[in-house]
């Protein structure tokens with residue numbers, strides 16, 4: 001479903017023709033090893049109805065109940081059972097991890113276990129955290145960036161039992177503030193597309209990005225022709241031995257090879273391609289990492305392992321804001337651009353509706369929780385483990401209440417928690433998936449609107465203030481080029497909820 005999140009086919013074809021980094025094919029495998037890292041970005045957005053937390057039946061996924069189930073059978077389970085996660089580098093998006101933990105705990109445990117195994121063998125983990133809601137961070141306010149990063153780190157800490165050192169950014173979308181916030185939160189590396197560099201780079205080595213206050217962060221640039229090929233060219237991945245023997249050597253930097261200098265080939269793709277987007281590619285992956293690549297002189301490694309052995313020695317300047325699947329900064333997820341076919345003006349309209357709603361939600365949140373909380377925004381950063389039951393509500397009040405204890409008025413306490421939960425769904429309402437594709441009338445924008453409605457409902461329950469009329473009025477401007485439906489029509493088509501949860505919307 002999100003295969004195309006990687007990079008556009010056109011861009012890949014172009015890069016494949018250029019293939020700017022290869023020298024001559026490798027003929028002697030006995031020299032210094034070339035490292036190979038396969039990064040899988042495993043992610044699904046939340047599919048559940050935010051009022052019931054149930055995932056509705058998705059007919060297109062038949063015979064499975066929904067796409068999460070289908071992809072588990074085709075990809076997550078076979079890759080986990082084959083031990084592929086032990087060798088690759090990966091991030092497991094929090095919303096997917098959360099679903100998998102409940103729906104298929106054995107698969108989930110096997111993936112979490114992979115990071116522990118990797119640490120036991122190599123001294124470092126091979127899992128990266130992910131900014132929580134797969135949100136395009138350059139489009140966020142500073143405090144929202146911080147919350148997304150904090151929630152992603154908190155989720156990672158809970159699942160893997162350690163602090164994250166790497167973080168995957170949705171669509172590899174960056175600006176300098178994002179990177180600085182990552183560094184401030186202890187993140188030492190991330191992955192970007194080569195075209196996000198403003199200067200010439202050699203993707204066979206990581207680079208340092210200088211940040212304010214003497215901070216810095218390491219960035220790995222993935223090998224674009226190989227990452228695109230593995231994603232889109234089925235012939236390339238028919239045979240893992242052939243891939244290791246014929247395709248990989250073309251990307252070795254021979255000058256480094258000759259001088260014994262370390263180099264890494266990083267293939268970063270959506271993880272779901274291994275078995276879901278591309279049938280049987282889970283088996284390709286197993287053979288490649290266990291037999292094919294080592295047999296032809298490549299040492300399979302994780303990013304942090306490589307970085308520990310060979311820290312970056314060069315600096316890079318980045319194009320910002322930028323992302324891996326848009327050539328127009330981050331316009332694809334903002335006002336729209338030619339990266340998606342047809343009229344994409346609905347993106348700007350949907351964004352305006354969501355931003356107006358967030359603006360009002362934020363004002364109400366700040367105003368009403370300031371009565372009880374020392375710093376509402378710092379409290380929001382800490383909220384994820386509370387709502388998920390990983391930390392007690394008492395610990396929350398101790399840290400963030402003005403009086404280091406729960407408010408004596410139960411209604412005030414409840415109102416604070418409802419407004420925090422409204423903030424949670426407000427964050428969910430701007431996930432990048434809603435803006436990725438070409439049309440408004442799809443499941444992804446519907447899910448964004450459904451999450452916004454849940455935030456409206458929680459605000460209503462907390463304060464008796466109804467943000468629906470203005471939001472629906474704003475949504476009226478966003479129109480599907482395919483079906484003519486507006487965002488307002490889609491809002492009205494959402495499942496009915498009880499009167500206590502939302503006031504009736506006048507026609």
Ligand SMILES: [Zn+2]
Nearest residue numbers: 326327337339
């Ligand atoms: Zn674009």
